[in-house]
Amino acid sequence: MKLDGKPIGQDWDRSGLPGWTYFSEELHELEREEVFRKMWQLVCHANDVPETGDFMTLDIAGERGFVVRGSDGQVRAFHNLCRHRGSRVLAEEQGSCGSVITCPFHGWSYNLDGSLRGMAVRNSFPGDVDKAQFSLKPLEMEIWKGFVFVRFKPSEQASVAELLSGFDEETAHYNLEDIQPTGEEVWVDEMPVNWKSVRDVDNEGYHVKQAHPGLQDLYGGSYHDEVFSNGTSRSVGVFREGEAALWSVKAYRSILPDATWLPESHRKAWVYIGMFPNLVIGLYPDSITFYQELPVSSSRTIQRGAVYRFKDEDRQLKVARYLSGRIDRDTVEEDQMLTVWSCEGAKSSAYDEIYLSDLEYGLKSHHDQLRSLIPVMNCTEEPAIGSVAKINQSMKTG
Ligand code: FES
Ligand SMILES: [Fe+2]
Known part of the structure; x- marks a missing residue:
């Protein structure tokens, strides 16, 4: 053997x-x-989120992440963590949020690129709040042949493409994308x-x-x-x-x-x-x-x-x-x-x-x-x- x-x-x-x-x-x-x-952790395949606003979440090791398809067609990954008080912004495992992600706790809303769109009862916060500071936190993401991977913390681990390069020829026959x-x-x-x-x-x-x-x-x-x-x-x-x-x-x-x-x-x-x-x-x-x-x-x-x-x-x-x-x-x-x-x-x-x-x-x-x-x-x-x-x-x- x-x-x-x-x-x-x-x-x-x-x-x-x-x-x-x-x-x-x-x-x-x-x-x-x-x-x-x-x-690297696999969340889903990019074809699981084909339309704008389609998302898939993944909870692992005390972390929460999600991937979502933006209006520009790009898939992005974020921590599933509201910048107000830390609630999940997406509660279901899979679904569509339309064109906006609305936190179920107090209603802060985010665009699909993670930027903060609105704070509920805006006038209860100081007028000069810099919205850019409160974007959803992005996650490191890599798409390998359609499979969407995220990583919650930086590390010396190679990219998914490098790790799986030995299978490029074999997997090519299956058109994984x-x-x-x-x-x-x-x-x-x-x-x-x-x-x-x-x-x-x-x-x-x-x-x-x-x-x-x-x-x-x-x-x-x-x-x-x-x-x-x-x-x-x-x-x-x-x-x-x-x-x-x-x-x-x-x-x-x-x-x-x-x-x-x-x-x-x-x-x-x-x-x-x-x-x-x-x-x-x-x-x-x-x-x-x-x-x-x-x-x-x-x-x-x-x-x-x-x-x-x-x-x-x-x-x-x-x-x-x-x-x-x-x-x-x-x-x-x-x-x-x-x-x-x-x-x-x-x-x-x-x-x-x-x-x-x-x-x-x-x-x-x-x-x-x-x-x-x-x-x-x-x-x-x-x-x-x-x-x-x-x-x-x-x-x-x-
Ligand atoms: S925790 Fe999300 S709006 Fe308050
Ligand atoms: Fe077995």
């Missing part, structure tokens, strides 16, 4: 992150700051687990055979993970030869048209692109998907995702998309159960260390990236209460 072009030897640390890192609220504070505020929302809203599930438990389950295909009858029937033993070193990963499952056993897989395989716009190797394959810390984009012959983990606390996580259709989808492809969505929904439910069980395990008094297979190298690679950002995660025992940030700082500088 090769990962990142290098064969894996017998000699690597198979123990994974220690149990305490899955329930320490102090550590979670560091994760919020070092990982989630400083790393043109994919369209299906009309169904972004799905959101909240789970009583640490976000890393969700990612750990997703970062390996070792469990597919045992835990995912649908995926096993679809692509069986061909599924494998490739791990790259720059914070991205790739996994691929090529459809099995022969008759499928499950009706959903059988129906999907028989209805799926020959995706002639894709290279031969991708016409009967599901490809997953992972981006550190919490995003997967799925490239299917019938649709494009994404899902991500949004931590709420050390012990609660929201999983959020969406499905997109190809621009020229015909009826047959639409049915195929519906059927692949069914297989995916079952997979998500199966994974969520495994996530809960493994996160519970990390809290058990009997949990000392785990023991990873070569097929779970993706976990190690993800854990390594976390440990390099937050070195206190190397501590096998939970540091004393109140000392996690301090120890982390001294490990960073020392």
Whole structure:
């Protein structure tokens, strides 16, 4: 087996992150700051906000952001934070605000470029207030092949385009800029687990055979993970030869048209692109998907995702998309159960260390990236209460 072009030897640390890192609220504070505020976060696709005033919001790690389409056609991103008293200016997850964003608290209003349009009861403020000082605060934003990413704090992380440059050739076949929302809203599930438990389950295909009858029937033993070193990963499952056993897989395989716009190797394959810390984009012959983990606390996580259709989808492809969505929904439910069980395990008094297979190298690679950002995660025992940030700082500088 090769990962990142290098064969894996017998000699690597198979123990994974220690149990305490899955329930320490102090550590979670560091994760919020070092990982989630400083790393690119996917909000939506630009085609989710096609018209002037269309918006999509994203809450993560104590931050609130949104993207909105301006009257000049530009997509912009802002903190979802009123400059009067800090209320959300957009309350829904998705919608249209027309030509003006009006804060639901006292009614300050903003133009779609973020500038302050009006202050309710204007004469209750001094006459010489400089409105320019009270624009919505912009967010750093990057659009990669239509996908809109934001970053809440500056960091040394490369641009999304650089991070995902290894996939330019592969993704070009799918015309990602043109994919369209299906009309169904972004799905959101909240789970009583640490976000890393969700990612750990997703970062390996070792469990597919045992835990995912649908995926096993679809692509069986061909599924494998490739791990790259720059914070991205790739996994691929090529459809099995022969008759499928499950009706959903059988129906999907028989209805799926020959995706002639894709290279031969991708016409009967599901490809997953992972981006550190919490995003997967799925490239299917019938649709494009994404899902991500949004931590709420050390012990609660929201999983959020969406499905997109190809621009020229015909009826047959639409049915195929519906059927692949069914297989995916079952997979998500199966994974969520495994996530809960493994996160519970990390809290058990009997949990000392785990023991990873070569097929779970993706976990190690993800854990390594976390440990390099937050070195206190190397501590096998939970540091004393109140000392996690301090120890982390001294490990960073020392
Ligand atoms: S908080 Fe927005 S108008 Fe007061
Ligand atoms: Fe899974």
